[in-house]
Amino acid sequence: MPKPLLVAKKILQESAQAADTQELVQLIVNRIRSSLNVDVCSLYLVDSNEHLTLTATEGLADGAVGNIKLAFGEGLVGTIAQRQHLMNLPYAEQHPKYKYFPVSGEEHYQGYLGVPMIHLGNTLGVLVVQVKETRRFSDEEEAFLVTMGAHLVSSLSGNLQKLLDIESLSDTSNIRRLRGINGAAGVCIAKGWVVKDELSLESIPERSGSGVEFERTRIADALLSTREDLDGETLNNHGGDTLNALMEVYRLLLVSPELSDGIEEELLAGVSASTALKRSMLKQIAVFDAMEDPYLKARADDLRVLAIRIYRQLQNLEPEIIETNEPIVLIGKNISVEHFAKVDSKWIAGIASSQGSSLSHTSVLANALGIPAVVGLDEHNLDDLHGTDIILDGNLGLLIANAPEPIIEEYERLIKLEAARQANLAHLKELPAESTDGKTIRLFCNTGLLADISPGLERGSEGIGLYRSEIPFMVHDTFPTEEEQVKIYRGVLKAYAPKPVVMRTLDIGGDKALPYFPIQEENPFLGWRGIRFALDYRNIQLDQIRAMLLANIGLDNLQIMVPMLSNEEELLSVHRLVDEAISQLKEEGQPVHKPAIGIMAEVPAVIWMLPKLRDYIDFVSIGSNDLTQYLLAVDRNNSRVSHLYSHNHPAVIDAIFLIAKECKRLNIDLSVCGEMASDPKAVLLLMGMGIRTLSMSAFKLPIIKWLVRHADTQECRTILDHVRDLSTTKAIEAHLQAHLEKIGYAKMFGRQ
Template structure:
């Protein structure tokens, strides 16, 4: 049995690996004894994965799955039942062998019938005469009475029931164990993909061809709600559509590509276009990143080399851009992976210039627009009047792309990575970009449209109310003051933070200059950027984290390969082993502080006492050396990040070498729970309200108080309203969060008293899970006007009564 299971698993794994191959590879299955076997080939099933990847209609995908499985396993019936989005019922989503009229109509409760029993028990059921079983429920429209043999397995993904996969036959004996093992293996491989279809609900919702109402799920790029007409951005030939071609006139091709690169450079240098005065000055740094990529010698040299080798300009451009983007996509760090999108955007703009001597002007209608496309670049946004852009929808991209960063800065709702959505098929349609939930709604029916309009109006009034709080303190009704700082990753983040009332920078990620260069940046290059950040916030404090790369944050020009990067060469370990880089960065930061006096150094991933001892010595030596060279630098405060549990346990021994502490809640949660938040198999277990995390945070705060060390917390936890209430009860008086969330968290804090939170904190100490803790806090959040989707209501009680 075990060997058969392993063989089945190996076969399917091989199938998945070869699904994209053009060559036909034939595999044979063991004889399951289902029928006299004809040595069926798995090559038919390989198309399942391909079909899932390229088919937009969920019903077509599911129909293809049951058809291929029925043929592969040589059975009379193969059926797929999926849970409804509310997990109350199972519906026959696709079948081969039962009546097609039953699809979408045959409906069972989760404990009803044989299929319901499988769903309720989460166990496999293999019967020889199903109709005689007491649990059998006959559904007339399925016409399944002739079938006696029954085998069903649950579809489970990340501990959640997705549906049930069933095969049936006319024989009156159970399916062999080998067939059962194989079907279990097939189900385990398909569950993840089917979970995406099941959660979206498109297979279940009754859609009228007339109105075309659909919902599509993506990633939360930038919060907010936007309603408008769908406007397709750059609906012309893409890089992916370029085919291989040769050229006989190399000089002409080289002149054309050079002219195209120059034209795009001039576009970027022309500034921010229609965004005009609405674009914060520092956001021009994002355009500078594009310019740096475009002017990279590697880009033009590789293109010209390919043309010299015989390629025409478009094909040479495509190959070069694809190779450069792939280098970024291979990086483990999400920031680096997101830069692949920028490379592709640059390549697309050059291609547009290359294929058209005159750039076609965009004459957008004078109405609210939702911009949609595969990857919408910063320069694309600059071509539209800001007041017309009510939302952004990208079928590709991530929450770390420059598009999402800019959308956050400008307050434009954005949904990234919307799969199975083809905007070119819906030009001019009414569409809603819901950045709160990470979804877009196509052609909403009148009642839903009216509700969204009400929510948009309410949110606009709410944001206007928040503007009055920008310069007000984040103080509870009983006088507990919380300092709200901002997290920044680019210079572009400076202006939004200040506009939303940030009292400083709690975490400045200094990796950006290293990521956008093709080599380690010089001390002078770093000095220029750091000086702008410190000057923008002076006299407010700026906590500059030293270089946090290594292992999971690889640079394209400094490869680090490790089997377990999260436990490897990263953070302070990397920089101490590369002291020249560390000293150069410290010197640049110290020099940038001369005219500002607001620098605070922050050391990442500390796990040992000798790490802080060594770091402090390097800073002291740099201060002495710079003063001798005529730079009047000062000794800044030095802080350490608590992300590794050992740092928490060594706090008393580390205290003599640090001036303050900053808790990195994302990494600390990850290490305490042994959960990789980027791993879809376990990411649902990542929750900073896990009881163990709260216990750790209380202990850290108590230790810091005893050691007289100021302590702050940064990360996603500082934007979670439930977590903020508990942190306030614990006594945390400094939080660092994204600029957009500062006004909302400020309003929340001004709506509660710390005294009233103390009993709540005591109750959470008795909870056994984050689910219990969130349920305990939910009623209080409701009373202060914070709705379940984490958007506060317009009128929060006590918001204007705080001192």
């Protein structure tokens, strides 16, 4: 049997050639029927009257299309739609809900399998396959159809039922449908506003300078003016703390030595101030663009935005003014923080750009403001969208311009539904993450930039479970000074005080390289990375620890975490460095003390070493991403094997269960800070293991808090016991998905 995602991909590729809606839905049923080798495949979609209408079929009578309509709860199809649960029947006619339609010609088909197609908790349709013989469909066939239904309802805009009200897409040729990346969840309908200032760093012309001193003065004045503009925008902004935090990132970059030193080096070569700016910025951008880690890769956008701001000051270019008294969708090649500062945020309904990623500052700010964002659009010519009616679907990464009335009405319904859901989540900020049986789960967030601080606080984060301290090292052209590090760390610790902040010591290597200290290795993920590098450069690690201790003075919320630990001597060496740093600082008159010190459990060897390490650690945090990679020998960034990566693999679950059991026995605080902590299925297992601290992206906090408050830890333990007897990832995820549906998660947020 073909894999469902491959079939879905083929359908989506072929759908682009479909002449009209009917051809599209007919293509779907034809492909599914042939893939499963069944007698009948039918697609029922919910129309504007909330009836399930037979829209396409391969196997039933042609006259049945459009003439078979069922209400929710009526017949087998209506029952599936109402219950939002599949039916697998060996003898369909014997089911009490069976309803016969003479026009269908279906009396000869007994084996019956139907699955609901659900998006955002709503049933949009039902997929049905039938065979003549009396038999129950296999688990594999069941899983295939469920997967097809889920994938198609998402990929084909998640709004198939709206197509019932449109005779043909070719009749509405002014409709534009652009696909992109989900930057921030949500849906909006508003007028498009295409920003005009589309300067690019690469297009800046290169020229010789008019003398080093003259050009040096020009760039200094431009930097000062840029700083003054940032200060002014901060004072007048309507975007809240998150926008202020993003502006602070630019202010820090403006005074960073790598910027000034890089520009100075180019000026001494005899080029103009703008050329020096361009060349020095492009060197830094190239470092981030080359990184595999999407979080770090997205930081290149910040440098581009800042470079263009400085260039405008050099050339005395006036920025665009955005004046509106109605909601707008900001559209452009790269919508930046600067654009947010030009207009009152109450009028910004959404963001759409042909550049950016889900981790860029544009997406960060859109999430913080609670507006949808679609980035990485598949079309670069967006000028004609100015002033048009735009539907922006941040859930699906979709932009629709000039949509017909039925589609608009459907999206208006979804917007009302989503508003009600968000209202249900907003109150959670002030409530504890407490299970139904009274167990409290601490929810922390992961961060690495000042710009990520506010979203966590705004969503009720109880601390920082992972602060990536390598970021300041990666945006420099040299190792940052102790003073520079103190300033950055202090800002993070102060923002969260008295809540705890877990700072991971320098973790480079693997996919995280320093531009000024390249490491060439055949197998970097098993090489010179994390604490291995830091201990070989003892002075660099000592400076960082000193900076953390100094930043913690008067706040006392610092915890230090050691990455990539694989043996006891590494941990003892870290303790010796911390003790030495404390001794030095006390001699200098600084009132420092030793903070809690913990380790990341990401190298599998740690699992069996915990008893030997007990006397030297205060806490353990499971880095589920790397632990999964190392346990399964899978590089998740390698497209050839990434499909084998899953933290719900039986071996990974057993390994984490063993860590949790051992930490409980040894009385060691335990948390999880990898992607597993924000996966709803995995969270059920972690709660069942007794893990009571999770750290994740700030934007996942409300969802996971909702899940915790609707889960019972004793029931989670029962789920865990059952899952540990299962032998495949597929079976595990199916069992976990069933429980999510049982507690209402799937209805609230959709299938995972």
